[in-house]
Amino acid sequence: MNSVFRNNTTMNLTQLSKEDILLALSEIPDPEIPVITIEELGILRDVKWDCITCTIVITPTYTGCPAMKVIEDDIRIKLKSLGIENIIVELVYSPAWTTDWISDTAKEKLEKYGIAPPEHSSVDKGTLLGKPRDLRCPHCSSKNVQMISQFGSTACKALYRCLDCREPFDYFKCI
């Protein structure tokens, strides 16, 4: 479907629906965790389309997330490939991003990729103050794991190790 758009950049933009745009944007991978998309991660919040101007609303996972600029650039490139020239990328902080927005399919993908997905609702404050109860090693599924550091390779992750298979792994923190 996407290739059709790319070959017809002169196509009438009025034929392009909001759904088409969403579908195209939902292919964009997160720059730091490329196995999941910005849509699955909950960064992509809204698309406004009036057949001339396209406004994309995104929200950062963490305020200082350095990937936001790359994500914005990726969105612009994707929209241009659809023939859209007037693009506004809006960054919003409210409602604040939460790990609750990560879809179940995305959580499965994260685990396969070697990142333990957030296990709980962020409403459960216990996750903030102690070890998540059902956290398991993404390599061998053992629950015999230990936190090395609350701060991992990116702002959204903590560093753990598995005491059975001895492999270190990242855990996607609940916020």
Added chain:
Amino acid sequence: MTLEQAKFEYLLRLGDSSLIIGHRLSEWCGHGPILEEDIALINIALDFVGNATSLLTYAAQVEGKGRTEDDLAYLRNERDYRNLLLTEQPNGDYAMTIARQFLYDVYTYFLYEELKNSKDETIAAIAVKSHKEITYHLRHTTEWMYRLGDGTEESHQRLQNGLNELWMFTSDLFDMDEVDAILIKAGIAPDLNKIKEAWEKRVKEVVAEATLQLPTSIAKQKGSREGKHTEHLGYLLAEMQYLPRTYPTAKW
């Protein structure tokens, strides 16, 4: 002073404090005592700089003179900076950094909790977002307070020295003036006396649990509200602002 002027001033206080303490923490990059702590401190630094970006962007917008967040960060002089004196204090040894971060994290934890209810929607939105991150910061420094305070004789003494050294800058955290009065009335900012109570209680609890002594020094230094800083800020700005001032048209 108009409401907009007070808001601009207040946003500088919040944003500058985040920017300066974030820059201080970034000085640990590659120098952390262990790899995990190096990564942790830089992650926290990133949160602060991100928070500063959103606050200073909004400050520039409120000011309405066409300045950007980068203009505010890189083209203001020392006396125009409104960051808290505590945030500009040098890293010292690791215990000194932990003492500084702990005192500041408890402060921002309670301050941002109140700011979540600000009648200014943008400030409230930034506060909701940042408070989630601050909760992690506070947990991290509190653990290190226990570990170092209740650790070896050496770590205990170093952390106690850090607390003693920094204590004189804590009254600056709760200093209020006309800006606060205007914003409290408008429901935009909280009364810092309320924050002070919660701050003192938490700090006392953790200090006692960490087998440390609450400093008794009565020396106090204030002045951040008027841009009267300690000697350390100038050196920090010289390093932070060097590149954009030397190459004003440089772009990433």
